Amino acid sequence: MLRGGPSGARNPPSLEQINAEVFTLTYGSIVRQLIADFEDIEEVNKQLEQMGYNMGIRLVDEFLAKAKISRCSSFRDTADVVAKQALPMFLNVSANVTNWSPDQTECSLVLTDNPLADFVELPEEYRELKYCNVLAGVVRGALEMVNMDVECRWVSDMLRGDDCYELRIKLKEHRDEKFPYKDDD
Amino acid sequence: MGCFNIYVFNRQGTCVYYHEWFRPKSVRQGAGNLQDDQKQMFGLFWTLSNFCATMDPKENVGFGRRELILNTHREAPDLTEVLQALYDDIFVEYVVKNPLYVPGQPFQSDQFVNALNAFLRQNGLLQQQQIMQAAV
Numbered sequence: 001m002l003r004g005g006p007s008g009a010r011n012p013p014s015l016e017q018i019n020a021e022v023f024t025l026t027y028g029s030i031v032r033q034l035i036a037d038f039e040d041i042e043e044v045n046k047q048l049e050q051m052g053y054n055m056g057i058r059l060v061d062e063f064l065a066k067a068k069i070s071r072c073s074s075f076r077d078t079a080d081v082v083a084k085q086a087l088p089m090f091l092n093v094s095a096n097v098t099n100w101s102p103d104q105t106e107c108s109l110v111l112t113d114n115p116l117a118d119f120v121e122l123p124e125e126y127r128e129l130k131y132c133n134v135l136a137g138v139v140r141g142a143l144e145m146v147n148m149d150v151e152c153r154w155v156s157d158m159l160r161g162d163d164c165y166e167l168r169i170k171l172k173e174h175r176d177e178k179f180p181y182k183d184d185d
Numbered sequence: 186m187g188c189f190n191i192y193v194f195n196r197q198g199t200c201v202y203y204h205e206w207f208r209p210k211s212v213r214q215g216a217g218n219l220q221d222d223q224k225q226m227f228g229l230f231w232t233l234s235n236f237c238a239t240m241d242p243k244e245n246v247g248f249g250r251r252e253l254i255l256n257t258h259r260e261a262p263d264l265t266e267v268l269q270a271l272y273d274d275i276f277v278e279y280v281v282k283n284p285l286y287v288p289g290q291p292f293q294s295d296q297f298v299n300a301l302n303a304f305l306r307q308n309g310l311l312q313q314q315q316i317m318q319a320a321v
Contacts, residue, residue: 057288058281058282058288061276061277061281062277062281062282065272065273065274065276065277066273066277145196145288179198179228179231180197180198180199181198181224181227181228
């Protein structure tokens, strides 16, 4: 019989952790395998993005379940949540949100540390490889699930000699939810 | 006191999971068939949330929705936390993390069903049918 509601305090949700080096090395071997399989760097970039997208559309549910965040009221808030909560939660790094475009639809996430790319050196022949492109896909997939269509691309990459990692996020459309059924259904 | 049925809707308003424990009046006496029943349920909550958004003095931008609807006996207390925990600990753990689950598609998973039942029982929301029948 139910009296007085559910047992009050819930255990804080646990996040499974993985050793950072195992993670880095596993990611590295995935990229290596993709290069071996596709032999075309552009195609590898595309595949990494797609893999990230598939992760993103699931990962957002876990994030929403565990982060205990409230509603974001603007794209600005959303970008902050990604940089200050989502990235620390899943990658154990945080990013800065900078370079806002005047109309507030474009910004950059700047990372100075990136566990995906530890121990990585990019050989000259793979200069076009966007090694961390999986992350661009994750962000795109996750935001799409909360009704924001965004475009993500890397504009700086420490592996290519820049002084930080900079992921440019452009809000293409903030979709309003529409009633999915027609009247006569 | 217990649950009658549960609906899980995806972001397109399609019912991706439905389960009923106890439904005193069959669907035929209501919407006609299960599909219409689910559609009407979604429509009801859509309207309610639109109504709330209209009444809300703050300007809130919409947020992706995932709807869990749990019909319970009227004597059940406030279940906000239970519903939140159901999403956090059961849906995410057993459905979203299931590699066979395609996001947004209907799913069937024994693990999820077992976890769901265990969770509701733990919260005192699943009792024997007789008690419920007597309570109606």
